[in-house]
Amino acid sequence: MTPTQALPAVLDRIDAELDQSLERLFELMRIQSISTDSAYQEQCRTAAEHVARDLGSLGLAAELRPTPGHPVVVGKGGNGSGPHVLFYGHYDVQPVDPLDLWEAPPFAPRLAELPGGRKIIVGRGACDDKGQLMTFIEACRAFKTVLGRLPLPITMLIEGEEECGSKHLFDFVKQNADELHRDFALVCDTSMWDPQTPAITTSLRGLVYEEVKLTCADRDLHSGLFGGAAQNPLRVLAKVLAALHDENGRVTLPGFYDGVHELPPEVRADLAALELSAEEFLGGVGLKVPAGERDRMVIEQIATRPTAEINGMIGGYTGQGAKTVIPSQAMAKVSFRLVGAQDPQKIRDSFRTFVRARLPIDCKVEFGEFGSAPAIELPFDNPALVKTRAALSAEWGKKAVMVGEGGSIPIVGDFKRVLGMDTIMVGFALDDDRVHSPNEKYDLISFHKGTRSWARILAALAE
């Protein structure tokens, strides 16, 4: 029996098995695998071991592979005449602060219902990426049950540092290039266009993430005694960060837009036809007016244009009440989303030069580097992309759109640069999933039809 012949039974099996699939997802979500905080190191390892055991149950030869950070899970199995695919996902999740905004404990996953009746899976990792990862694994499990084997040769690469910049995965991929270089890669870490319309992500923005720490005086000072004469690092930092954008929302770093291509007119027309209004995109999070470049559509601002963001900032007294202090230090985390051929290293250098040029004599700076990835694009005529699009469209009863995604998945850039391998990105996240925020969720339908989608895609690719 071919995978395509088995497909109807596989889809039935997925439907019948939904409750059990969900419980397996919950098991994974209960593990507090916050990779960016070293206090959760043990839990990250526990998550890796859990995933490896689960892959073993599908007949994959799976093992933990060490890195200088959290371990990578690699699993290999399947046979047949189809292409050999590499599936990439991650078992780590974002921190959960601010904890007091969660309606229930973040690591106690549960089903809930939204007003209007949408069923949702709630908890940290519900979507990013445990929920999405499990759609692929559950599709494989259904093939294994019905067909007795996986539908095509699969290598799994499940990492534990995606949420802190995949900082050791690049070396891991380079060192294990032979093992990981497959016909193409599949990734499930992206979004649908809307709850009815499936999407394939054909471009991803890159990322440069910087930490800037300024130090002026060698101690905190009383603003009465020293105020007026002593340099204040918060004032300096505010000036520097305020200068990052001009009044039209353009980033002012010299050379920042080098390598940013204008979209071909027909692609821009396709995007315009989606008629994504500011109200529609921003209304769900309490906003109205796009804050990016004034001469760009919202869909460009979030997908095809580069950005600069202040992700965090701290300095001085931030507790209850008043403290009349001039702080010694101030810190900001600043990141840039990249598109086209923007060079991460040049942008990082330009940012550091920009900061240094704005510092008074009495202000020292230290920079920290967290993650660096160029943008990525998939050719529209890739044959696997064509098959995937047809399979997805069949499951959802609506033509899958091909879009650019605003977030980076650094590994996809590495696959292209190091292994010369293209990646097809299919995911079932929705804009209101509260990814990286309190009360993260994943629609039950995303999980269920996501699993069915992968079954159809794998059958199509195996032909």
Add this chain to the structure above:
Amino acid sequence: MTPTQALPAVLDRIDAELDQSLERLFELMRIQSISTDSAYQEQCRTAAEHVARDLGSLGLAAELRPTPGHPVVVGKGGNGSGPHVLFYGHYDVQPVDPLDLWEAPPFAPRLAELPGGRKIIVGRGACDDKGQLMTFIEACRAFKTVLGRLPLPITMLIEGEEECGSKHLFDFVKQNADELHRDFALVCDTSMWDPQTPAITTSLRGLVYEEVKLTCADRDLHSGLFGGAAQNPLRVLAKVLAALHDENGRVTLPGFYDGVHELPPEVRADLAALELSAEEFLGGVGLKVPAGERDRMVIEQIATRPTAEINGMIGGYTGQGAKTVIPSQAMAKVSFRLVGAQDPQKIRDSFRTFVRARLPIDCKVEFGEFGSAPAIELPFDNPALVKTRAALSAEWGKKAVMVGEGGSIPIVGDFKRVLGMDTIMVGFALDDDRVHSPNEKYDLISFHKGTRSWARILAALAE
């Protein structure tokens, strides 16, 4: 025997009693009376009770008087023909964060020695204001022992909310005006000019303290999904705060300099004659270049000119590593030092208007108010000032200078406005006392000669 006749014996007694005086100071410093943090409420009360007991031992009728916040200690006693003075001090202290920068626990006071041999008292409150307060109390104690009574009628007003804006003292003073309106007030919460030169503070800068909280989206957002389109409150706040100063260091709030008087040429000449260099003033804290108005001397920048400072700022992810978040909220604490006839309410209004005018539609603001006090000035021909200056000069063997102080003591403004009462401010703090910072200290000689100074001043005032 008159106080002046008793003075030589009183000074001897102070010298002989130094170790015991110090132990009494340490007892007070061990109480963790951090007024701005409600977790320390009990300890504040303990400090008040301790002070009241101590005043009782000097023969003062002392009691705790309730306020909506921490209690006020009021003590009354003494007789004789001299003027009736009101002594003001505070038993509360600043928070101790960042705790990891303290070389020893902040509430375990100790004697230490600086390179070069200066003996210092180290711990939170060593100077501000427990050390300074105890110089006055120990001088009174020596009179009580030698003379059997206080040298003149004294009312003590020791509050517990100076470090959080004296927010209930204004009403307390208004409600108890008859009891507190004395001939003039004495305050020990200011600095020497340098370790050899005593100083009387004849002007104090006022203070307006604001908290600004901006909210954009109703939740934290993923900077990949929303970056480019969603408004970032840190970006808005940086822009607002960066606009507070122009490139010459002047504050840009409309109307900010209304009521700021130019110094008379002779007073400006006196200040210039002190030859305070930027290096001298800033070198001790690791700085070199004055950050205030470019066309002003350092001594003007810190004493006779108004300022705007960012005392604290926080938003987004500030922990270890990277988090690609667009925060929902950002907060800053901003304060203004006032001089001359600047109106605190007008400055506060101008600031709020300034902030609101710079907010995009998608940004809401909440303001918090912490403290508000106009600047204050003492006439140079005040007779008590003349006596005090002579007594101080005799103790230190060097003419006491009359200076403006950069920090506010809001109560001094209330004494003037509500009670029509002038205040003479004499203190023994030094610029390197690390007031409000880790490892706060007070020179042993400040404590010892400060006590002797008060004995001389009280004797002179009693004549």
